[in-house]
Amino acid sequence: MKLQPLVDLLLNNNKIYEYISLNLTSRDPFSNPKIENYKYSQLNKLDYNKSLNNIYECDLEVKDNFINNYLLNKKIVEIDKKLLSWNFKGPDSALRLAALIKNPKLNIYDLDNFKENVCIIDISKYEDLNIEFNYSKKAKLSILLIDSDKNKNSNPRYISFNLSKDSEIEILSINLNKSISLLFYEFNLSDFSKVNVTTIQANNLHLRNEFYFNLQSNCSAKISGANFCNSGVNDNYSFMQHSNPNSSSREVFKSIVDKGAITNFQGKIYVDSIAQKTDGYQMSKSLLLDDISRCNNKPELEIYADDVKCSHGSTVSKIDNDLLYYFNSRGINSELAINILKKAFIKEILDSIETLPLRSVSDRIVSNFLS
């Protein structure tokens, strides 16, 4: 069951570009908050002249290398067609996990230095990515999604995950150092399955992420997003569809906006008429650091069942002067205090990551950009 005509359209790879050029240019970027479909930023009007390197004083080389070194130092398992017919019983979890993934072109990296294994997927290698996860023996698959392409303009990508009954995945998706990037994610959750997605977006010029969730009964979906040190326009869109009873969803998006950047969040919790006992929660919070930056948060509910619990909220705040004073009164200067407060703001997102190596990747990204 597909979520929306939009997603159907996207499923047809050839039409992605058409769709994007069609829709992204025909709508106004957040010009009027009352317009229901204000979610699409008008890409042809975006300012591409800003240079990432000039805007943020950070060594992009080091950051790219960080990812590469991180990967190259690890054992790499290249999956080819033959592997698919293998029957894995052994302890090599990377291989075992690899076999679960139908796309034979996927690269699987085994981070065997860590207690838990993580499958790293470089999305720049695929036009579109469809991951079927059919493993339900109480094991959890952890995936790190990266885009290692040095090209600052990446093609739009469509990534879908289909979770079978009882399965569980955790995903950390990181978007770094892009001039333009458009990503569409789809998660189809069968009964009793569980997904925990974290998205970290830093040092991008124009970025748009769309997340579509379709939940059957008794499943749980969690998405946490952190967005910081970006310039230009950064959009996050989520559509959480509860199609059957007893499922829960939690969404928390946080953005730190400064230096004239614009971040937008629009998220809808949709509850079908039969999806009783749905428990939905959505929160978007922005920390606005100056007067030239902007953020738009737009939470939405569309509920057709009568026995559900759904809440949503949205806040925009500045750095609290009384908090700064408290830091200062303990000898900590304002610059350092603001950095600490930025990290504190994002911490809730990082805390949602359960898999240790994923957490350490995200910690490193945060300390790279926010110190």
Added chain:
Amino acid sequence: MLEIKDLKVSVDQKKILKGLSLKINKGEVHALMGPNGSGKSTLSYVLSGKDNYNIDEGSISFKNENLLNMDVDERANKGLFLAFQYPMEIPGVQTSFFLRTAINAKRKFLNLPELDALEFAKSLKTISEDLSIDPEILKRDLNLNYSGGEKKKQEILQLSMLNPDLAILDETDSGLDIDALRVVADGVNKFRSSDNAFLIITHYQRLLDYVKPDFVHIIADGNIVNSGDYSLAIELEEKGYEKMANV
């Protein structure tokens, strides 16, 4: 150590301190008592350098320098510490991390190398044990969901770790249970030396029974109206502010 001369302070045109003078020498403990709204916290904020207080007249020197020219963090690093009447909650910042950052900020200011993690952990352990602070609490976010008393103890923990020359305690005793008051007083007494000084703001004689002040001042309507020794606090407890302020 500290010399306040004829200090007049206003907030939003409202005059709060009206020509207050006070001198505190090394090794001395001063108690400041006075009715609600008399300007005690205002004085402590002005000393620490909080924004939005207009100094209309007067001067403050701290260790022979003009305190009023210094930023808040500079004052702290030069040895001034204010234990707040209402400590702030800082979500997302672990208490022990905050403490370590503060200590290292001061060390950097004094051109000392950063305190290594082990040494820090050791002194944190000793001092929090002295103050009977549950070590688990130090792993939590600073002051977040701490009880009233736990917050006050946390301020004294920071004080002890940061080792200031002048410590101002703004109603640290309010909200402490009897045992905690004893523990905090012991902490203060242990820390007290001939090299540092205290300004203790309090409403109650009880704390002063434990931490014997050298001087007691009564503040009313923005001015010190009466000064004496410990016996003044006892007299105050008997007679109340109304009578004492008119002496």
